[in-house]
Amino acid sequence: MIHLSWNCHGLGRTMTKTALKELIFKYHPNIVFLSETRLKNDKVSEIRRKCNFPFGITVKPVKTGGGLALWWDHSVVVQVLSKSKNLIDTIIKFKAYGSHIRISWFYGPPKKEFKTAFWNSITNLAGSIDLPWLCAGDFNEHLWPYEKEGGKPWDPGKHRFLREFMDTNDLIDVPFKGQRFTWSNNWPGDGLIMIRLDRGVVNTQWLERWPSMCVLHSPMIGSDHCPLIFESDPPFEKGPKSFKFEPMWVEDPECHEVIDKPGVFLLMSCGPRDWSQASAAIHPIVTDDMNQSMCKPITEEEVKDAAFQMGAHKAPGPDGFHGIFYQKFWNIINETITGTSTEFFNSGEISGSINILSISLISPFQCAFLTGRQIQDNILVAHEAFHYLKLKKSGKNHELALKLDMSKAYDKVE
Structure with a gap:
């Protein structure tokens, strides 16, 4: 109802x-x-x-x-x-x-x-x-x-x-x-x-x-x-199906061979994701000593410690992998993980393979993030424009409005 x-x-x-x-x-x-x-x-x-x-x-x-x-x-x-x-x-x-x-x-x-x-x-x-x-x-x-x-x-x-x-x-x-x-x-x-x-x-x-x-x-x-x-009974909205790594796969001997193939790990971890919920604002509260410690070059041991401190069977992160995946296959993926982490901390830039996803998510022609405009303002502007056209019954000038959002409708089609 x-x-x-x-x-x-x-x-x-x-x-x-x-x-x-x-x-x-x-x-x-x-x-x-x-x-x-x-x-x-x-x-x-x-x-x-x-x-x-x-x-x-x-x-x-x-x-x-x-x-x-x-x-x-x-x-x-x-x-x-x-x-x-x-x-x-x-x-x-x-x-x-x-x-x-x-x-x-x-x-x-x-x-x-x-x-x-x-x-x-x-x-x-x-x-x-x-x-x-x-x-x-x-x-x-x-x-x-x-x-x-x-x-x-x-x-x-x-x-x-x-x-x-x-x-x-x-x-x-x-x-x-x-x-x-x-x-x-x-x-x-x-x-x-x-x-x-x-x-x-x-x-x-x-x-x-x-x-x-x-x-x-x-x-x-x-x-x-x-x-x-x-x-009272809103329709259920299904989102895109996310990749999830199953911990039981590590027991299969063929799993090691699949992960060891070039590029397989990056392909699985960099797929499309639903980023509809933005993270909350984080206020920086860092002392000088903490800042100096964080600015030191990271080592392979630090990256490994971070990976092995994750709960093996805890809920997976945005990439869909549990902690057990990184721990079980560390000897295969350690160079990729350590290299990517070191490159980011040293250059301050995300690697190209990961940055492709960011570029595809934020279009250079978008109007959602404009200085001085809230997201809901776009809805008001669109509705007011169409109402103006509906109520316009006189005048020599003819006006036309087009809805051009087809890229959003097909951006998941492969």
């Missing part, structure tokens, strides 16, 4: 309605929750029908702000427990499963003078209902300092409401994919503020039923908030 939750920041704008229709077409959600619709109920119902949702409820906006909408299709039966300008609490039955779940749809008060009263009123929202439970939406709260960038420093006293609510009701934050922040003021330069205000939290019963539950932070288009796509 798939749910869409989005603070659309005004549902009446053409770009927002277009973005919503694209999200529904792409993800086929069973349920759609919208906050800050800023439209009268009849207008929201008209948009709901155009998006092919037969059922829905609305909460009218207060003056020119607020407004909630909850839509659903024929696959579910929705019972509304309560609704207000900040919350729609529901029990939902999925016809395919035949069981009930509880979902509370949030739009937390953005103004601090209303926060205390709202969060106090729902402190014990769990009550006596013993069901899998999801709380989703724009909480207008964040949990930790790293969930905010820019603006005033994080104050734990002011941002305690969501954390206390989760502790009281034994709720757990749902893992997310995509960009880290879900809201931005989109100001240029030092005035930029980004916060993770939107999320989903669940109880243990939900996790027991759907342990792979995750939420996708879709790019911000048509609003200053990310749409959230909740997937």
Whole structure:
């Protein structure tokens, strides 16, 4: 089952309605929750029908702000427990499963003078209902300092409401994919503020039923908030199959002959790898004595000691080899390992056979690593460009956009 939750920041704008229709077409959600619709109920119902949702409820906006909408299709039966300008609490039955779940749809008060009263009123929202439970939406709260960038420093006293609510009701934050922040003021330069205000939290019963539950932070288009796509059973993503050396191979006498062939070791250890997860930053804390010791030329004995200090059957490194491989075949590969290590320490350069992999991984034409630009900015630029083309209905100049990423699609084909 798939749910869409989005603070659309005004549902009446053409770009927002277009973005919503694209999200529904792409993800086929069973349920759609919208906050800050800023439209009268009849207008929201008209948009709901155009998006092919037969059922829905609305909460009218207060003056020119607020407004909630909850839509659903024929696959579910929705019972509304309560609704207000900040919350729609529901029990939902999925016809395919035949069981009930509880979902509370949030739009937390953005103004601090209303926060205390709202969060106090729902402190014990769990009550006596013993069901899998999801709380989703724009909480207008964040949990930790790293969930905010820019603006005033994080104050734990002011941002305690969501954390206390989760502790009281034994709720757990749902893992997310995509960009880290879900809201931005989109100001240029030092005035930029980004916060993770939107999320989903669940109880243990939900996790027991759907342990792979995750939420996708879709790019911000048509609003200053990310749409959230909740997937209870996300598809399993298979990565490239890595080479793994089996320790039992060392007992086979033919294994020595294979390893002794010229170039076999380098071919096996320098194959394609999945480098999607970057290593964390390492802060240099080295004294002068330590630095002098490290700058001394390395010896063959040091390289051998390092190889034989590895656990023989511990998990293999990125090259796929266990420690027992280096220890068992040291008399065959010692010159290659020692020579490569010595060359690197003496010249400060990676050998050509290894450097080929690095060059192929970082293209000279890439745009992921540009000074002053974050990776997620590329997504925003691409989406904004295509939205501009979709909304362009007049003018003498014709424009064209091409998606040219075929090298990524075929870079593993041999």
